[in-house]
């Protein structure tokens with residue numbers, strides 16, 4: 001027995017209610033179990049019970065053993081003075097309030113419908129990666145849809161709060177924050193940390209002063225990234241060495257002017273990548289985006305529909321990077337421009353959370369609706385996690401579906417948080 005299942009039993013009142021008495025022998029009826037409290041303090045608030053004909057309103061605290069009250073030091077915490085009923089599995093020690101009166105206790109052991117505990121133990125004991133897999137087809141569509149809706153909101157708010165954290169670090173500067181957030185996602189997971197660091201040592205304000213000159217924007221990005229190779233001054237100028245030489249010359253001038261620092265080459269991950277995915281190619285595409293956009297923040301939040309975003313992210317890197325994937329390394333075939341899959345990922349992981357964060361900060365729910373609409377217009381991601389859900393019969397059509405299911409899998413299923421999931425609750429409650 002654990003507090004989580006006890007809370008669930010109390011919340012849905014899965015115990016014998018007729019002739020209910022406190023452990024002290026007083027008649028007890030539950031008018032309202034209360035709302036589960038996600039913050040510090042007693043487990044349920046807004047509870048109402050009648051004990052020996054007297055109505056009580058306050059909080060309910062749940063413990064496996066009544067002595068846990070002392071283990072958790074509630075006796076010295078004023079927040080627990082509001083507790084009107086102590087609900088336990090086992091009453092091994094009486095609890096007294098500060099005024100010396102006995103805190104009424106309800107022991108659930110012997111009262112609980114055993115089938116609920118059996119179903120819970122069975123579900124939690126499953127070793128499948130998605131523990132409810134074997135029973136998933138018994139779950140109604142409505143519970144599955146509720147799970148999807150909840151998961152999508154969880155994911156959007158969680159990612160939105162990461163943007164807000166970055167915004168706070170940037171003193172509420174939305175432009176700088178958008179640039180850092182977007183740049184980070186040009187790392188396409190593998191190089192996210194390196195791209196984020198680059199954006200933090202190279203301020204957007206500095207790049208924008210050179211926005212009209214793509215070569216200078218590239219020099220700033222590649223230079224601060226520490227990726228421009230050293231070129232011996234006496235080396236003959238060839239077609240191959242002209243571009244890196246030019247970049248280095250520009251960067252040396254700009255670095256001295258703005259006192260810029262440089263990253264180390266080893267901070268970049270260059271293994272197991274296709275030419276189009278090399279960070280050098282992504283940097284060249286980012287340079288084009290910064291050069292052509294009229295403010296990243298307004299561009300991304302002001303865009304009306306996904307097709308406009310795709311147009312914006314249809315980025316053609318400069319000539320050198322159409323034939324090279326690293327400095328001095330020629331590609332056998334032409335290096336492609338940014339494709340639809342990559343731009344979809346940027347919309348899902350960068351543009352949508354930005355919009356959600358702005359919606360939250362400005363209290364504009366219509367922006368959240370817009371973010372969700374964007375997701376519903378993009379094809380679902382196809383990865384190991386989405387495929388597991390498809391095996392269970394889930395239709396994973398749009399990015400809204402895939403994002404929700406990835407969140408549920410990572411945040412709930414693998415953590416066995418089934419009691420907080422509408423699918424898990426319906427399975428445990430089903431009779």
Ligand code: SF4
Pocket residue numbers: 130131132133408412413414416417418421422423424425
């Ligand atoms: S969290 Fe929900 S969907 Fe995931 S395994 Fe548990 S019951 Fe199933």
